[in-house]
Amino acid sequence: MHNFLEKLPALVDEIKSLKEIIITNIVLIGQTPAPTFREKKRSKLFMDRLAEFQVDEVTTDGYRNPIGIVRGSDSSKPPIFVLAHLDTFFEKDQPINYIIKENTITGPGLLDNSLGVGVITSLPAIFKRLDLQFESDIVLAGTIQSIGKGNLRGVRHLLKTWPTPIRGGICIEGVELGRLNYSSDGMIRGEIHCSVSGDRSNLDEYTPNAIIVLNEVMNEIMNLKTSQRPRSRIVIGKIRGGANHGKIAFEAALGFEIRSDSYKIVKKIFRHIKDIVEGISHENEVDLNLKTISNLRASRLKYNHPLVKNSAAVLETLGIKPFSKSTESAQSIFLSQKIPAVTLGITHGENVYKDKATMEIEPMYKGIAQVIGVLMAIDSGVCDEQ
Amino acid sequence: MNNNWLAKNTFHYSDFKDLNRLVEEKKKKNLKISLCLPTLNEEKTIAKEIIILKSELMTRYSLLDEIVVVDSGSTDKTRQIARAYGADVHKATEIFPHLEPYKGKGENLWKALYITKGDIIIYLDADIKNIHHRFAYGLLGPLLLYDHIKFAKAFYDRPISVGKNKMRPTGGGRVTELVIRPLFSLFFPDLTQLIQPLSGEYAGFRDVFERIPFPIGYGVETSMNIDIYQKWGLDVMAQVDLDRRIHRNQDTKALGRMAFVILKTFINRKIRLGLIDLKEELFDEMIQYNLVNDEYQADIFKIEGHERPPIIEIPEYREKFKIDRTQIQKRREA
Secondary structure, three states: OHHHHHHHHHHHHHHHOOHHHHHHHHHHHHOOOOEOOOOHHHHHHHHHHHHHOOOOEEEEOOOOOEEEEEOOOOOOOOOEEEEEEOOEOOOOOOOOOOEEOOOEEEOOOHHHHHHHHHHHHHHHHHHHHHOOOOOOOEEEEEEOOOOHHHOOHHHHHHHHHOOOOOOEEEEEEEEOOOEEEOEEOEEEEEEEEEEOOOOOOOOOOOOOOHHHHHHHHHHHHHOOOOOOOOOEEEEEEEEEEOOOOOOOOOEEEEEEEEEEOOHHHHHHHHHHHHHHHHHHHHHHOOEEEEEEEEEEOOEEOOOOOHHHHHHHHHHHHOOOOOEOOOOOOOHHHHHHOOOOEEEEEEEOEEOOOOOOOEEEOHHHHHHHHHHHHHHHHHHOOOOOOO | OOOOHHHHOEEEHHHHOOHHHHHHHHHHOOOOEEEEEEEOOOOOOHHHHHHHHHHHHHHHOOOOOEEEEEEOOOOOOHHHHHHHOOOEEEEHHHOOOOOOOOOOHHHHHHHHHHHOOOOEEEEOOOOOOOOOOHHHHHHHHHHHHOOOOOEEEEEOOOOEEOOOOOEEOOOOOHHHHHHHHHHHHHHOHHHHHOOOOOOOOEEEEHHHHOOOOEEOOOOHHHHHHHHHHHHHOHHHEEEEEOOOOOOOOOOHHHHHHHHHHHHHHHHHHHHHOOOOOOOOOOOOEEEEEEEEOOEEEEEEEEOOOOEEOOHHHOHHHHHHOOOOHHHHHHHHHO
């Protein structure tokens, strides 16, 4: 491992020499729309690009997650997974145009997560340029149905149905370089929908307003006590409703997220919200429905886990200062299945969830070198020790 | 009218997606290929074009030998960005500095012939938002795989609905359908088979481009079609469906000025070919009106319509490419 660490900084320039290929992959992937549940075009492109780079096997799993396998030299070693989610929060299913300037690339969905997917499709060319051979098979996956209502279904299926043990995993996200995530909060995302019947006989001043009802729900939720230990919090993240400035709103919806170190606390808060919803529904004689959109159990690697320690060493060798925060990415699915995994960010960027999401190009080469470094660490056995 | 041409010489880019085969043909025929991007303030699109074409057709498949940018004097960062991504960048005014400089796409294309090395030159507009390497290999395909084809022109899907869930590509844009196609129908019916005669993307052999004149501005595509057709016939030409191209929208007045230049180029060609005799000079001003504070005000655009001669007639060019006058004579006879 240490030998390889010494060589890591020199790899950055080698990786940079493939900049046209890497940027092309990012742009071609990013310009192919992939809203959650409609990832087919991007999935095909992902496989086409891997096939063009002569990956040993390109296929889909039973859930249609596209994957490419770079065969390793030792068939007795379990595979290592490198994955990024294919879908983007950007809903429009229409052509997207990225803009490349001297030091930046800009475009919707770039940082979450076209950049990550583009980097994965470039890895076969990078392995070849660096003359890298791994003992394990490297499984390059673009998982579908991750975001929002997707609820990480793609990665859940991929890992659950994989026929062999898995040695370790690296989840790639566009930003932020230095991110070294090894824990996931417990989380429930829910939606409360309020519906007022339009054919009530008393369509007068007594007709409840769906927005006002949801406001009442919000106030009650904000009165809930969240604990400091285990850490927990509630975020009201989305609201929509009504049709017209001068009309009573018959429909309204509220999106929220509960997060905590402890999944028990998450469930407890969710039960409280359920009580609030039932109470207000009864008092106002309206339909209030509470729905779970997605959920995750809390899971974590210890800081002294060899994968975490070695990953931090890789980052530091490259002059990247590691920082950690909890994530609700695919990593949590790895960890919940007792597969050691970390999440890494590739570069610096801004406007992550806006049309003008922008990444810096230059730091990306270090970001890719860190992925190679962590892959080498897993291949050398750091996940096998525990 | 030679109406077999459309069926025989129309291709789809996917006919040429076996890039290894194109590379083999290029090697076998010992050809060099240059890509030229004429620019004027294209900082938003130029990098993407260079990177994608370099990645796919230079680094991964050695089809292109050089990417050359000829710039009309951009005031944004076009030249700086193009250089940063490895293109060979030239200011148009610095090529043949002793000639009177003109500003226009045709000028850049013409001058590019002097600074490029290729036996085949691909010209792509630099404002293609959805650039993909098919734009270049699609045009190269017919030139590399069919010995009789010397010039290939792009056309694109401009889909219209033809029933539920059915779309099909149709003809060109407004200027094509309202100006060019009627003119071709009247005077050169064979050329009506070009689906989009004004498309800005084409490729051809140097010995075709060096022997035709280049109008400076918008007229370059029209004159190129007519000149190649007149000199070598329709069979040396091909057209390739490159799928979709996302265009920069132009307003009707801009299209009007475009139509003016094209009409002028067309009429001048007819005069030169002795096909019509005009009793008086054409005017060189396009006059358009705007309503400002309840008054009509004229916008007058002077469009002189300069034209560069076949570049083979320029001594520096002949010297650089080692062409002597006897060769030119022989080529003429051939």
